[in-house]
Amino acid sequence: MTAQMIFVNLPVKDLDATKAFWTKLGYSFNPEFTDENAACLVFSDTIFAMLLTEPFYRSFTDKEVADAATTTETMIALSAESRAKVDELVDTALAHGGTPGNATQEYGDWMYSRSFQDPDHHIWEIVWMDVEKMRAQAGPGAAQD
Known part of the structure; x- marks a missing residue:
């Protein structure tokens, strides 16, 4: 494909x-x-x-356009290469007019995410994930490529 x-x-x-x-x-x-x-x-x-x-x-x-300040029409997730990059991007967004999004999420030592809202209140989640650690912790049957 x-x-x-x-x-x-x-x-x-x-x-x-x-x-x-x-x-x-x-x-x-x-x-x-x-x-x-x-x-x-x-x-x-x-x-x-x-x-x-x-x-x-x-x-x-023809549909009404959602007001992202009061409703959620979507949450968009972007990957980051490390936990530090998650923090860097979200902190930069917050310093330049973004507002806090959802609570920070941490899943052991294999996944970390933070989010922000852009000036139009769209929620952007920035996520770091170590898939190999996730698979090792999940054992047989864990998500495969």
């Missing part, structure tokens, strides 16, 4: 402020898919978030 691309679409109130927030976290945007209505936030060669102004987002759906 060919690797698929993932585009998570999220409504934003202030596109320029949202772009500035993510830029401060060290991320970039694909200019080919970025204009006054949308910004294509790049996570990898195959994973992107389309940050759409609310009016533009509404043009793609």
Whole structure:
């Protein structure tokens, strides 16, 4: 199977402020898919978030757009290469306009996560996981690649 691309679409109130927030976290945007209505936030060669102004987002759906400040429409998890990187990214987000997300989660010595809310209150979980330690602790039948 060919690797698929993932585009998570999220409504934003202030596109320029949202772009500035993510830029401060060290991320970039694909200019080919970025204009006054949308910004294509790049996570990898195959994973992107389309940050759409609310009016533009509404043009793609007949449903009411969730107010992420009071409801949860999604929680997006991003992997990190270490516990320290989890803390670094979340602390940077909090220092640049993000707000705390869910409680820190720690599962022994094999998984650690923290989260933040971006300026539009979308919840982003940053997760470090040592799959080999997880498998060793879980024993036979643990998740396989």
